Amino acid sequence: MYQSIPLDKIRQKIDSLDDQIHDLLLERADLVMAISEEKKKAGIQIVQPAREARMIRRLMERHRGPLPEETIVRIWRELVSSVSLLQTGLSVVVYVPEDIPEYWDMARDYFGSVLPMQRADKQIHALNMVREGKLTFAVLPYPEISEANDDSWWHTVIDAVIQGEELSIIQRLPFGYKENFNFEQHPTLVISKSKFGPSDDDISLIGIKMNEDTSRSKLMEQIEKAGFTDSYLFGSSKYFMFTTHGYVLNDHEKLSKLKEMISDNGDVTSIGGYPTPTMYHDFSQKEE
Numbered sequence: 489m490y491q492s493i494p495l496d497k498i499r500q501k502i503d504s505l506d507d508q509i510h511d512l513l514l515e516r517a518d519l520v521m522a523i524s525e526e527k528k529k530a531g532i533q534i535v536q537p538a539r540e541a542r543m544i545r546r547l548m549e550r551h552r553g554p555l556p557e558e559t560i561v562r563i564w565r566e567l568v569s570s571v572s573l574l575q576t577g578l579s580v581v582v583y584v585p586e587d588i589p590e591y592w593d594m595a596r597d598y599f600g601s602v603l604p605m606q607r608a609d610k611q612i613h614a615l616n617m618v619r620e621g622k623l624t625f626a627v628l629p630y631p632e633i634s635e636a637n638d639d640s641w642w643h644t645v646i647d648a649v650i651q652g653e654e655l656s657i658i659q660r661l662p663f664g665y666k667e668n669f670n671f672e673q674h675p676t677l678v679i680s681k682s683k684f685g686p687s688d689d690d691i692s693l694i695g696i697k698m699n700e701d702t703s704r705s706k707l708m709e710q711i712e713k714a715g716f717t718d719s720y721l722f723g724s725s726k727y728f729m730f731t732t733h734g735y736v737l738n739d740h741e742k743l744s745k746l747k748e749m750i751s752d753n754g755d756v757t758s759i760g761g762y763p764t765p766t767m768y769h770d771f772s773q774k775e776e
Contacts, residue, residue, distance in 0.1 A: 541763030569600025657760030
């Protein structure tokens with residue numbers, strides 16, 4: 489067996505670092521549990537994707553060296569899930585059609601390896617598990633641009649929110665993507681009774697329910713008149729959803745203006761949003 493004094497010293501240092509990392513993880517877990525207890529006392533929601541996004545962005549800004557950025561994110565997501573989420577009894581349901589198994593993989597990447605997850609074969613079943621309080625999060629497909637299916641899950645979300653139900657889109661998966669990677673292929677959204685909070689760089693989702701069939705072009709004109717100039721419109725007929733950059737809730741000036749414009753013909757409401765996905769850089773390809 490090859491013996492090397494320099495190699496042995498490096499291994500000893502790695503062993504010492506492993507012990508230090510383990511000690512810090514234990515200390516961090518204790519602090520997270522203390523925070524969770526204080527949140528319970530103060531009535532603050534445990535799940536805060538906005539804060540998690542700010543934390544990840546801060547780590548990405550200081551990151552360097554050969555360790556891939558997505559590895560750092562996976563480590564921190566695992567820490568969040570295995571302590572605060574698991575210990576507070578949270579759980580996940582994922583809609584997984586046979587032809588898109590990636591939905592399960594994206595959910596597992598985000599929620600970690602220990603948080604309980606189960607599959608649903610119908611989108612509405614997954615959503616109803618959250619609405620009924622049986623599970624905490626539902627992972628469902630991102631809508632298609634011209635989706636017209638009357639059974640679309642986000643139609644139900646719009647109806648529920650208009651009626652005053654606490655239901656919100658709080659995150660988008662995948663959480664991050666690599667440079668030059670087509671992350672639009674099979675994105676999903678996370679729905680919960682938790683509230684959508686500001687992360688300083690967000691995409692907001694606005695739901696619209698019209699009283700009668702409305703053309704996409706006509707509705708888009710009204711959206712732009714209200715001041716939303718950076719939007720993508722989803723849906724057709726009576727149910728629509730559009731995206732806009734920034735943190736927009738029902739009291740936002742632009743949204744209030746849009747509500748006033750279509751108040752005689754339908755309802756408009758915020759249905760949540762998500763932090764802008766993180767882009768992972770490939771430092772191995774960068775020039776020194």
